[in-house]
Amino acid sequence: MRPAAPRAPAPPPPSGPLLIIGGGASGALLAWNLLARQAFDGPVTLVEPRARLGLGVAYGDARSFHLLNVPAGAMGIDPDDPGDFLDWLRRRPAEGRWADLATTTADAFVPRAAFGDYLSSRLDPFLAEGRLRHRRARVVDLQRAPGRGAWVATLDDGTTERGGRVVLALGNNQSAPIRVRSDDGCVPGLHETPWLAPKRLPADASVLILGTGLTMVDVVIALAEDGHRGPIHALSRRGRLPLPQVSGLPKQPVKLPLGADSLGIAGLLHHIKAQARAEVAAGGDWRSVMDGLRAPSKALWPLLAETDKRRFLRHLLPRWNLLRHRLPPVSLERIETLRQSGALTLHAGRLRDVRRDTDGLFHVLYQDRAEGLRPLCVDVILNCTGSCPEGRFTANPLLATLFEKGQVALGPAGLGVAVTAQGQVLSAGGRTYRTLFALGPLVRGAQWECTAIPDIRQDAAALAATLGQTATVSA
Ligand SMILES: Cc1cc2nc3c(=O)[nH]c(=O)nc-3n(C[C@H](O)[C@H](O)[C@H](O)COP(=O)(O)OP(=O)(O)OC[C@H]3O[C@@H](n4cnc5c(N)ncnc54)[C@H](O)[C@@H]3O)c2cc1C
Known part of the structure; x- marks a missing residue:
């Protein structure tokens, strides 16, 4: 048996507030666990440029027709009470947002934006009490400060925040970038981050979506909702749509043999x-x-x-x-309808070449699984290959800086950043930072299953317990 991720000694007592960098779902789940379950006095400071906490990419950019792919009854913030989100939905005021979801059942797939509102609202009491601070900014650098493992984060507004312990909750990577040949090096029409692109596309534009997974489904449904009329192509190695979720199935415990x-x-x-x-x-x-x-x-x-x-x-x-990663059946039905109407065509093959010509079009060659090399000519390309877990593709400037300085190392198999079993960050030189932690999809190399809410909330609870314990020691 190979050794598990290295264990490190318990973190030393804190000298300064607890700083969480990134206020998406991971940062929010950690803050909630610290303040609600661990009775951590705080203060906890969350640095997050978005106006509201808990949203991130998955819940912040989602529109009302983008659904969760986990049933509502399993999405509660509290690992001991997964039904909490459902209770929250059922208590929506008759006149307010999401009132139509008051009769939601546990096995329903509800809008992701509703979940974002729920997460955000769970932090409101702590913001009001002052035990949680939201610094609306982006961290551009993180350095060791003198004294008991403390850190100083430099923010893009020119100020700094000091943290006795710091948690990186920087989220999912972007997709691996698409290589495009272009004479002038200019590639308008290539959208590496597809979430906001559909609103800006000319309605008649021909579109190639790279990837046929959950992100493609989100984007195609958004295009259809916005009245897109141009042809939509989607290409992936197998050209297969995601499989549908089935509600109410029992989870069958899987036993793996010893060794x-x-x-x-x-x-x-x-x-x-x-x-x-x-x-x-x-x-x-x-x-x-x-x-x-x-x-x-x-x-x-x-x-x-x-x-x-x-x-x-x-x-x-x-x-x-x-x-x-399966899809709510209703989303799949929409995609099938678009496919049958000819609005969406799926292709199975490997991308071979993309060239943007002086005519402003993308000339694409792909190796079709059945028919050999095939051309496609489109106005727009959307990269929906899904977040690339490989750390080296990071588009996050802070993470890129930390990698460059050797302050963080690539995780196992090149995924995310390297951490100990307790979530403590390892430097490129193999040093364990006892006061720097990471959480969420960022630690995929070490923990693998750390992307969906049921996994993150478990990890957040465990990390909060570690951090809460050291707070008690220091008190
Ligand atoms: C489209 C989509 C749909 C999903 N659907 C589901 C689902 O239905 N059910 C489910 O269980 N899971 C789902 N997931 C997975 C899961 O919920 C996400 O992976 C999770 O939200 C990750 O949260 P995060 O906070 O780690 O990352 P992110 O959501 O990426 O948030 C990271 C945050 O960090 C901030 N940040 C980044 N850099 C800095 C910096 N330098 N300084 C300050 N702040 C910074 C960003 O602004 C961002 O808000 C989905 C994921 C996606 C992408």
Whole structure:
């Protein structure tokens, strides 16, 4: 068995407030756990440029037709009370926003924006009490300050914030960038961040979407809602749409054999497939096995050899994503309707070349799985290949700076940043920072399952307990 992520000594007593950089869902879940569950006196300072906390990309840029892909009954902020979000929905005032969701059932897929409002509202009491501070700014640098492991964050408004302990909750990476050949080096029409693009597109523009997963679905539905008339193409290696969620399925606990980490990826796959087949043969659904795999895969991932992790990413990630990240049935129905009407065409193949010509169009070549090299000519390209977990593709300037200075290191298999089992950040030189932590998708290399809310809330609760304990020690 290989060693798990290194354990480090407990963090020293804090000297200064607790600073969380990034106020998306991860930062918000951590702040809530500290203030509500750990009775941490604070102050907790959250540095986040958005006006409201808890939203981030997933819940801040979502429109009313973008749905959660986890049932409402499982999305509560509290790991011990997953039904809390549902209760909140049911208590919406008759005249207010989301009043139409007051009769939501636990297995319903509701708008992501409603979840954002819920998360945000859970922090309001702490903001009002002054135990939580929201600094509306972006951190541009983070340096050690003299004295007991403290840090100084430099903000883009020219001020600084000192933190006795600092947590990086910087979120998901962007997609891996698309390489485009262009004579003048200018590529208007290429949208690497697709979330806001559809509102700006000419209605008749021909569009190529790279990726056919959940992000593509979000974007195509937004285009349709905005009355887009031009042809929409979507390309991915297999050209497959996400699979539908099925509500109300039991989670089937998956048992991995002792020493599962030494089975190798092929052996593990064989084992899981056998359980899925047995579940189906017994009248169940393979999704129950995929969902039951969550906890075991989180425990197993750190034990896998680096070569196995990389093999998994190279050969199995698209398939894993397909089975793992499923779509609310109503969203899938919309996509199928658009496909049948000819508004959306799916292509299966590998992108070979993209050139932006003087005619202002993108000339695309892709290797079709069935028909060989095929051309496509479009006005606009949207990169919906999904967040690329590889740390080296980071588009976050702070993270890029920290990597450059060697203050953080790439995580296992090149994913995110390296952390200990307690979430303490490791430098490129292998040093463990006892007062610098990371949470959320940023620690995917170390923890793998740390992207969906049910996983982040668990990790946030554990990290809050660690941080809360040290606060008690110092008191
Ligand atoms: C489109 C989409 C849909 C999803 N749907 C679901 C779902 O239905 N169910 C589910 O369980 N999970 C879902 N997820 C996954 C999950 O909820 C997200 O991964 C989660 O929101 C991650 O939160 P985060 O705070 O780590 O990252 P982010 O949401 O990316 O937030 C990071 C925050 O950090 C801030 N930040 C970045 N750099 C700095 C800096 N230098 N200084 C200060 N602030 C900074 C940003 O402004 C941002 O607000 C979805 C994810 C996406 C992208």
